[in-house]
Amino acid sequence: MTRAQRRxxxxxxxxxxxxxLYLLIAALTARPAVWAPPSMDPAADPGADPGADPGAxxxxxxxxxxxxxxx
Amino acid sequence: MSVGYVxxxxxxxxxxxxxxxxxxxxxxxxxxxxxxxxxxxGAHAISDEILAIRALGTCAxxxxxxxxxxxxxxxxxxxxxxxLYNRRHLGVATxxxxxxxxxxxxxxxxxxxxxxxxxxxxxxxxxxxxxxxxPFQLLGLAALLxxxxxxxxxxxxxLKNLGAPAWKRLHMVVYLAYALLVLHVALGILxxxxxxWLAGLVGAxxxxxxxxxxxxxxxxxxxxxxxxxxxxxxxxxWVDVGCVDDVPDRRGMTATVGGGERIxxxxxxxxxxATTNVCAHQGGPLGEGRIIDGCVTCPWHGWQYxxxxxxxxxxxxxxxxTHRVRVVxxxxxxxxxPLAPGTAVTPARIEEDHHG
Amino acid sequence: MAEAILLIILGYAxxxxxxxxxxxxxxxxxxxxAARGSPWTFRLLILPGVIALWPVLARRWRRAPRPEGAP
Numbered sequence: 001m002t003r004a005q006r007r008x009x010x011x012x013x014x015x016x017x018x019x020x021l022y023l024l025i026a027a028l029t030a031r032p033a034v035w036a037p038p039s040m041d042p043a044a045d046p047g048a049d050p051g052a053d054p055g056a057x058x059x060x061x062x063x064x065x066x067x068x069x070x071x
Numbered sequence: 072m073s074v075g076y077v078x079x080x081x082x083x084x085x086x087x088x089x090x091x092x093x094x095x096x097x098x099x100x101x102x103x104x105x106x107x108x109x110x111x112x113g114a115h116a117i118s119d120e121i122l123a124i125r126a127l128g129t130c131a132x133x134x135x136x137x138x139x140x141x142x143x144x145x146x147x148x149x150x151x152x153x154x155l156y157n158r159r160h161l162g163v164a165t166x167x168x169x170x171x172x173x174x175x176x177x178x179x180x181x182x183x184x185x186x187x188x189x190x191x192x193x194x195x196x197x198x199x200x201x202x203x204x205x206p207f208q209l210l211g212l213a214a215l216l217x218x219x220x221x222x223x224x225x226x227x228x229x230l231k232n233l234g235a236p237a238w239k240r241l242h243m244v245v246y247l248a249y250a251l252l253v254l255h256v257a258l259g260i261l262x263x264x265x266x267x268w269l270a271g272l273v274g275a276x277x278x279x280x281x282x283x284x285x286x287x288x289x290x291x292x293x294x295x296x297x298x299x300x301x302x303x304x305x306x307x308x309w310v311d312v313g314c315v316d317d318v319p320d321r322r323g324m325t326a327t328v329g330g331g332e333r334i335x336x337x338x339x340x341x342x343x344x345a346t347t348n349v350c351a352h353q354g355g356p357l358g359e360g361r362i363i364d365g366c367v368t369c370p371w372h373g374w375q376y377x378x379x380x381x382x383x384x385x386x387x388x389x390x391x392x393t394h395r396v397r398v399v400x401x402x403x404x405x406x407x408x409p410l411a412p413g414t415a416v417t418p419a420r421i422e423e424d425h426h427g
Numbered sequence: 428m429a430e431a432i433l434l435i436i437l438g439y440a441x442x443x444x445x446x447x448x449x450x451x452x453x454x455x456x457x458x459x460x461a462a463r464g465s466p467w468t469f470r471l472l473i474l475p476g477v478i479a480l481w482p483v484l485a486r487r488w489r490r491a492p493r494p495e496g497a498p
Contacts, residue, residue: 001354003295003332005239010288012246017281020250024277027257028270030202075461078468193429223476228469232459232487233480 076228088157092164099133100126120179125260127172132252132276134165139249139280143287145371149359152370159225162245166215166222173215176208207259210251217248235353253277298327309397309404312336315343315421316401323367325358328407333358334394336403337367337378342418344378345394345405351412357391380415443478450477450484457491458484 001009081089103126111117117125141158144151154161181191196206221242230238256273301310312326318338325348326334333348335358346367348358355371362368366375366384376383376391383389390413395406398419410416451470455462462469477484 001356002349003330005354006288006291006295008243009284010292012243013281013284013288016246016250017277017285020253020277020281021274023250023254024257024274027202027254028261031262031265032203075463076465076469078466078472187433189433190429193432219475220479223473223479226469226473226476228459228462228473229476231461233483 076226080227084153085157085160088153089160089164092161096130096134096164096168099130103129120175124172124176124179127168127175128260131165131169131172132256134161134168135245135249135252136276136280138162138165139245140283143283146287146356147283147290149370155371156373162218163222163225166218169215169218173211180208202258203262205258207255207262210255210258214248214251214255217244217251221245221248230353235351239354249280294325294333295327298333299330301326301328308395308406308408310407312403312405314401315398315403318343318403321362323358323360323362325356326405328405331407332409334405334407335360335367336396336405337362338421339365339378340418341421343396343398343403343421344416344418345396346376346378346381347392347394347409349391350374351389351391379418380413382413440478443481446481446485447474447477450481450488454484454488454491458487 104122107117107122107125137154138158138161141151141154141161145155177188177192181188181195184191186194192208192212196204196208198204198206221244224233224238224241233241253273253276261270261273301312310328312328312334313324313336315338318324318336321339322337324336324338326336328334333356335346335348335356337344337346337358339362346357348356350357350369350371352369352372352374355369355374357367357369357376360368360370362378363375365377367378368375374383374389375387376389379393381391381393392409392412393414393416394409395416396419397404398421403419451474455465455470
């Protein structure tokens, strides 16, 4: 390698190594104690349409069926 | 060396190398999938697609570590040079495995809706402010684009037509790709797979890759510093760079003088010749090479130059800078000012005191 | 926004592919003598790079010396 390339390599790694390690540690410590998929948590997405909640829709449908089937 | 391009410049060494890479990848994927099927059964069973995504992803990640460690390892210990010789094929293989990982992942997670999978990939998660819910896929996509650019420009055609400095700069962007991939892993799989072993392995990978580069860099810096103290003592250009007995026969030695590029010294046929240490191909350290068939042979990719004039033997046309050299007693003295590439210089004879 | 990014990338690649065919048939021989008489598999191998870096090659092709006998 040329002298300039060697210097670039050294500079890049002296800069990059602490940044990668810092971000890696930040990402690992940011993990919640008990992990749940972020998309499953309605509080994490306040703009979401509550009607789109598959659980709520299924429950309502089930109730309706139950009412109709009642003799 | 460039006379006429061939599709892939295979020789025996490269065939063995590529077979080992191909076999290694196949073996790793098979073992990963067998282990995944055996260890996770019943309610914990992992679907075939996810298992394939993980096998290919970890395989590419591991291969990138090997690619990145090859450079500093070869600078620290000559025994790693065979790894370096065909690193480009390993790099292209890494891209192909990563591409397979991304293709299956995008198809599996984004391919079943009525939205274009790429649009879905770009828009389905915009939690850029959150660490635990970060769209880590975008980091992987950016790294894949970098790996693609590198794989697509790996042929010598690109080295020649982009120019060696620009080509080398382009390929140094791989370090950025590595940083992106560490985050892709840390913000992706490590958020759901909480095993300390897995996090420890990723951390160890970073420490090894960064540590090797820093150690190799420090060693090079020590070499340059010792050279910087070396200057002409008497009137005239001549600088003492060592004893002829320091240079093994048909081998090279590297010397640094002042702040210039390193100089490679070669001993052959009772003579000493000096050229630049930088190979015209990819900047390989010529002084660590040997004299094969009367030619200086670069330890990285085997490019050859005649030691007397720095020209590649016909039909090749590459040229490197030469240096004036003389032997006084047993001491080698060089003129640190490089001559124009391809300039013929009379080799210095070793047997007798030579004051020319 | 995402659609616009995708369109720009696809447009760039389409121009690259359009440029790539004549470049690999004729242009490459003009800018690099070592490519003369090279096999079509070599030309196919560098096609992805041509699509990605076509502006660089287009500039080189424009500046390449005209072949003998050309107007």
